[in-house]
Amino acid sequence: MTSKPKQNDFLPISKSDMRKRGIEQLDFICVTGDSYVDHPTFGTAIISRVIEAEGFSVGILAQPGFRNANDMQKLGRPKYAFMVSSGNIDSMVAHYTVAKRKRSDDAYTAGGKAGRRPDRALTVYCKLIREAYPDIPIIIGGLEASLRRFAHYDYWDDAVHPSILCSTTADLLVYGMGEKQTIEIVHRLASGESVDTMTDIRGTCYLTDPVNTPFTSAQCPDFDAVCRDKKLYAKAAKIQMAEQDEVRGKTIIQRHGKKMLVQNPPMTALNGEELDRIYELPYMRTYHPSYESEGGVPAIKEVEFSITHNRGCFGACNFCSIAFHQGRKVTCRTHESVVREAQEMTKNPHFKGYISDVGGPTANFRQPSCAMQKEHGLCKEKKCLAPRPCKNLLADHSDYVSLLRKLREIKGIKKVFIRSGIRYDYMLSDPDDTFFKELVRYHVSGQLRVAPEHCSANVLDKMGKPHIEAYHIFLKKYREETAKIGKEQYLVPYLMSSHPGSTLNDAIELALFLKEAGIHPDQVQDFYPTPGTVSTCMYHTGIDPISGESVFVPKTPEEKAMQRALLQYYKPENREIVRKALILANRRDLIGNRPGCLIPDLPVRSANKRMDTAQNKRRTSWQNERRTKNTKRTKR
The missing domain is CATH 3.30.750.210 (Transcription Regulator spoIIAA)
Incomplete structure (x- = not known):
């Protein structure tokens, strides 16, 4: 990476910004689904500053309009390429809860306002760019691209989708932390090389005709096969996970209809000095001042x-x-x-x-x-x-x-x-x-957050987490060290419900663990099947892709609601559903006022009381009606 004097300013977001910098045409334009925050915890900030440090001009299109292609022309046509990301997180996760309900806010948007990026933002943005500039090279990256690079299960559609390269029609997909790939791509484009010939860059994926498929590749079952056969989907996931290593990882291929998806081996990780240069680029370390009137960007x-x-x-x-x-x-x-x-x-x-x-x-x-x-x-x-x-x-x-x-x-x-x-x-x-x-x-x-996630050995094995005994040892030692310094500090555990492998009995075991430990979690995270994880493969297929074993998967809304409620059994509003779960699991012994019970035996009495009240109201209403009729008869 070449060095360049620091500029105490944000990158151009408008034509007027370009004129101030004396730029007639930008070399590269970075499109992002987030508001523009120039801080090294934001992927777009890093990639744009890396391009700038290589001596190129770069502009930012943050949350462009997605109803038409007008905003994609806001900064004009870049000389070399568009670099496109949906933002710091997957756009579907940004928009929907695990229950698939629309979120009311967006921490990566100015003012925290939801709705300023489209669903499946990467695909929408690329189609608009193609509409505006049909022949411009498009390079996609970031989390949404990286985790959807192969055929993948899409939780929101409950279906297997092809590689995101197919829906975006992008020329190259950069997966992982993309600084090295970006540096190589921008220099090769600037030298006049066509993006179509850039098939040898580590940490990238591309689509090609099957005749051009590289030799000595690890081949996944093709897209059509993984759509119809869950065992083949699990087999593909195992191959993909196994080869994600920069030393021994092979090229991976997966056929998509008439095209072959090729993933080159992972890019070598940045060493210490290279990381230093990345994090010492001239970031403004805050959001663009144009967002000030909206209260800024909450994520910062x-x-x-x-x-x-x-x-x-x-x-x-x-x-x-x-x-x-x-x-x-x-x-x-x-x-x-x-x-x-x-x-x-x-x-x-x-x-x-x-x-x-x-x-x-x-x-x-x-x-x-x-x-x-x-x-x-x-x-x-x-x-x-x-x-x-x-x-x-x-x-x-x-x-x-x-x-x-x-x-x-x-x-x-x-x-x-x-x-x-x-x-x-x-x-x-x-x-x-x-x-x-x-x-x-x-x-x-005051509080240290750690992530035991569960207490059941069966569930923890499916999560790839250590068994709960390690947490017990840590908790004991943490309390001892806290007592020694005379401070009041707490350990706050992250917990997850409904992970693949978690049965109703496992959820009850976790509830009993929480009761014994005196832990009352304010929030509980349901497992969210996002693309590109081993757990999501288990959720979709019911198979552990590494061992090949069958896995129980809680999927129905009622089943998941029961497991979530059990982790917050102490809340009065959860008693009815916890009671139902305990009866279903044949654990009536945990209902009552005895020591060790999860819920008191109040719901039945409460229900009877409500029923008695309703009956009394109906009886009183009937009696009043009879009195009224009798009074009228007497008057007549």
């Missing part, structure tokens, strides 16, 4: 004064998309770069002295999980931490501890918090508990 509040220090996650939970998107290999920024970013924060007039997070996908990962990855890659079909830590795991927090100490010493910083995910099982594997002690003493803001 949590991240404005946060620092990303790592990428990748070898935890690889089955319901999480990070392993399929960022990869399992962990890479980190240098201490010097992170410290410089923190020092820059202290110069911001809005900074109050509190760094909200020093994290990433998993905050306490600062090194690869084992020494063999560099030569052999990460193990195929195995996890580093679940169901128990691998014997080759290198659990060491010393580098992270050193980094956090340096941040705490910076003048103007009062507190450094850690709010992104922490793997407590990894912490327990470290023979040195220095990080544990310093985490509790310095880096918890």
Whole structure:
């Protein structure tokens, strides 16, 4: 990446902005489904600044109108290409709850207003670009593109969809963290090369005629096959997950009708110095001032004064998309770069002295999980931490501890918090508990959130999570360390209902666990089957793609409502549905006023009381009617 002097300004969003910069025609235009936020936690901000750092002019089309192609012409035709993303999250997840109800707000939109991006935004945007400029190269990327790169199950349509390359008609799909791919693409386009010949770039996918299919590829069952046969869908998912490794991953192919989808092996991860350069580009670190009248963009509040220090996650939970998107290999920024970013924060007039997070996908990962990855890659079909830590795991927090100490010493910083995910099982594997002690003493803001997700071993195995015994050990130690420093700090567990593998009995087991632990979760997350995860494959097929075993899947609204209500059994409004669930599971022993019961035996009495009241009202009404009739007869 070439270096370039910092410009203290946002990138152009209008023709007038282009004129101020002396730009007649932009080299590249980045389209995003989010409002324009120039902060390194926003993918569009990173990619646009990377392109700029390579010496090209780039403009931003944020949340363009989607009723016609007019907004796609707002900045004119770019010299080389459109780079298109639906935003930081999948547009369907942004729009719909797990119950498929429309959301009323959107944190990635100015004013938090919903409805400013279309459903399936990537497809809609690309079609409008094709309408405006039929022959312009289109490169798609971001989470929506990355997770939909193969034939995939679409929860909202309850159907298997083809690769998103088919619906968008884009020329190239960039999957994963796309900085290296973007740099190679923009320079090759600028050199005059046709986008059609860019079939050799790692971390990209393209469609081609079957005759051009690369040799020595891993072939997935084709689109038509995975649509009609769930076993073949699971087989395809297993292949796709197995080859997502930059060292040993093969090219993957999957036929889509008359075209062949080709996924090149993953791009090599950025090293520490490369990550430093990415995160030290001249971001404005806030939303565009044009949104000020709407109150800004809500999503910035949590991240404005946060620092990303790592990428990748070898935890690889089955319901999480990070392993399929960022990869399992962990890479980190240098201490010097992170410290410089923190020092820059202290110069911001809005900074109050509190760094909200020093994290990433998993905050306490600062090194690869084992020494063999560099030569052999990460193990195929195995996890580093679940169901128990691998014997080759290198659990060491010393580098992270050193980094956090340096941040705490910076003048103007009062507190450094850690709010992104922490793997407590990894912490327990470290023979040195220095990080544990310093985490509790310095880096918890009253509550520490961790993610046991469930307590049933059967469900946790399907999630790819450690068994609940690790949580019990962590909880005990956390309480001990908190007591030593005389602080009142709590552990808040993330919990998930209705994950594949979770039966009604498993949900009851979790409810009993919560009761015994005295935990009353305010919010419970239903499993959300988003594209590109192992758990979503289980949800659609009823098959664990890695083991090939059958998996029970709670699917009906009533079944899912029961499991969710059981996690909040203590709420009076949930008693009726909890009672129904307990009777259905033949667990009437948990209904009553005895110790250990989940709900009191009140619903029946309440129901009888309501019935008696209704009967009394009808009886009284009938009696009054008879009296009225008798009175009239007497008068006559």
